[in-house]
Amino acid sequence: xxxxxxxxxxxxxxxxxxxxxxxxxxxxxxxNTALAEQLQWSEADKQSWVDICSGQKTFxxxxxxxxxxxxxxxxxxxxxxxxxxxxxxxxxxDQKQQTIDLHLKGAGSxxxxxxxxxxxxxxxxxxxxxxGHALNALGVPSSNAVGFTxxxxxxxxxxxxxxxxMLRTSDCHIRLGHFEWINQYQSDLLADFTQxxxxxxxxxxxxxxxxxxxxxxxxxxxxxxxxxxWQLVGFAxxxxxxxxxxxxxxxxxxxxYGFMERFRPNWINNHSDxxxxxxxxxxxxxxxxxxxTWLNNLIPLCPQDYDKEQWKQDLAxxxxxYEPTFLEHYKLGLSQKMGLPHFHTDSFDCAMAFxxxxxxxxxxxxxxxxxxxxxxxxxxxxxxxxxxxFESFLAQYEQIRANQDTAExxxxxxxxxxxxxxxxxMAQKAIERAERNDFSEVDRLFNLLSQPFTQQPDLxxxxxxxxxxxxxxxxxxxxxx
Ligand code: AMP
Ligand code: MG
Numbered sequence: 001x002x003x004x005x006x007x008x009x010x011x012x013x014x015x016x017x018x019x020x021x022x023x024x025x026x027x028x029x030x031x032n033t034a035l036a037e038q039l040q041w042s043e044a045d046k047q048s049w050v051d052i053c054s055g056q057k058t059f060x061x062x063x064x065x066x067x068x069x070x071x072x073x074x075x076x077x078x079x080x081x082x083x084x085x086x087x088x089x090x091x092x093x094d095q096k097q098q099t100i101d102l103h104l105k106g107a108g109s110x111x112x113x114x115x116x117x118x119x120x121x122x123x124x125x126x127x128x129x130x131x132g133h134a135l136n137a138l139g140v141p142s143s144n145a146v147g148f149t150x151x152x153x154x155x156x157x158x159x160x161x162x163x164x165x166m167l168r169t170s171d172c173h174i175r176l177g178h179f180e181w182i183n184q185y186q187s188d189l190l191a192d193f194t195q196x197x198x199x200x201x202x203x204x205x206x207x208x209x210x211x212x213x214x215x216x217x218x219x220x221x222x223x224x225x226x227x228x229x230w231q232l233v234g235f236a237x238x239x240x241x242x243x244x245x246x247x248x249x250x251x252x253x254x255x256x257y258g259f260m261e262r263f264r265p266n267w268i269n270n271h272s273d274x275x276x277x278x279x280x281x282x283x284x285x286x287x288x289x290x291x292x293t294w295l296n297n298l299i300p301l302c303p304q305d306y307d308k309e310q311w312k313q314d315l316a317x318x319x320x321x322y323e324p325t326f327l328e329h330y331k332l333g334l335s336q337k338m339g340l341p342h343f344h345t346d347s348f349d350c351a352m353a354f355x356x357x358x359x360x361x362x363x364x365x366x367x368x369x370x371x372x373x374x375x376x377x378x379x380x381x382x383x384x385x386x387x388x389x390f391e392s393f394l395a396q397y398e399q400i401r402a403n404q405d406t407a408e409x410x411x412x413x414x415x416x417x418x419x420x421x422x423x424x425x426m427a428q429k430a431i432e433r434a435e436r437n438d439f440s441e442v443d444r445l446f447n448l449l450s451q452p453f454t455q456q457p458d459l460x461x462x463x464x465x466x467x468x469x470x471x472x473x474x475x476x477x478x479x480x481x
Pocket of ligand 2: 244
């Protein structure tokens with residue numbers, strides 16, 4: 001590994017140094033060899049991946065640390081949070097010379113653990129491991145993980161579960177909530193911290209007339225792009241708290257997320273989300289709310305020669321980029337999924353008509369797009385109670401596609417419509433086997449989800465392609481992790 005240990009150069013109030021506390025009986029779970037390669041892990045590093053991913057081996061080049069941050073959880077100010085069960089154990093250069101953080105989750109309690117035990121359970125580690133991998137393979141900005149380990153140590157949740165650790169990778173672990181903590185509790189650090197964020201993550205903004213406004217605009221836009229991509233693949237994050245979004249337009253911490261199966265925009269995947277704040281359809285507006293909350297923390301950074309009211313106005317203007325950026329990416333992506341020309345004035349209407357059918361007929365979001373792509377119109381129609389509604393959609397659809405370069409449109413569809421998503425019941429089966437010490441299903445899903453756009457008959461199971469039957473008990477996911 002090549003180290004670039006920069007976070008530990010920040011003022012010490014922003015973190016706490018400590019070593020991981022290994023679990024009893026650590027053992028291999030899964031290792032992402034291709035990612036280790038990208039991260040320039042040496043043969044020796046790869047050989048000792050179980051020790052690294054279980055907190056038994058750390059690096060002299062980087063003293064492990066828990067970061068402090070704050071956040072708004074479910075819309076409420078939660079005060080100080082911080083890494084309560086994870087440690088930044090290294091910052092290394094990947095093959096593209098980009099700095100990547102290695103964060104070991106489940107590594108024991110820290111000064112920021114509050115009432116928690118500092119641990120993560122195998123169930124939640126596998127869910128987060130597969131989510132990051134699936135999103136990356138789908139081209140959605142996301143943290144990832146290079147490996148995870150299980151153990152023989154019991155960790156109490158609703159029931160006794162197995163403790164586990166995961167080595168998360170991300171281009172950044174600075175959350176929106178970092179700014180909230182600094183602004184609230186240590187505002188003298190705000191200017192220098194922001195400067196570091198620009199240098200590390202947005203160096204091009206340093207050249208702008210107003211670097212902080214340029215930075216704010218970039219964060220707004222990148223977040224909007226990520227959420228547009230979530231909507232397109234049917235991903236519901238489940239806990240869009242400000243401490244789970246980072247400043248590079250990506251996310252940390254996947255717990256009670258879900259890839260939507262039947263198209264239900266107001267579906268609540270997270271059973272701890274009693275009010276449905278984080279449903280699929282709410283995500284774009286919650287992203288806006290989070291960014292608005294975050295931008296308020298930049299108000300004290302008003303340059304000396306700048307009018308304070310004007311500064312507030314200008315920060316608000318940064319947020320105005322959110323909606324158009326979101327819509328641009330969402331509409332473009334949706335027309336690709338539909339195989340419709342983006343420039344055609346009726347394409348968006350036609351896509352909405354398709355989504356309305358999926359919603360009223362409760363059809364599977366992912367499979368319906370694949371059927372559209374495969375021109376299996378009769379199969380979709382047969383699943384509809386209101387067949388006329390589908391026929392009228394199809395007439396409009398074929399009319400728009402007439403006289404277009406359909407080969408090009410069809411090729412775009414294949415890049416935009418995954419065959420495989422990580423359905424909750426798929427993850428659940430892999431978890432249940434792993435809890436019995438069999439990681440083969442994790443491995444199968446890992447491989448399947450590596451190429452989500454390509455049909456893989458040798459790897460797939462019939463259940464991978466369909467939602468659970470309507471009368472089958474739903475897999476319950478909650479914040480418990
Ligand atoms: P999360 O829901 O994973 O985003 O966590 C929210 C906050 O709670 C973060 O500060 C976590 O570090 C902390 N946290 C969650 N679970 C635990 C745990 N078992 N022990 C200590 N801290 C935890
Ligand atoms: Mg979190």
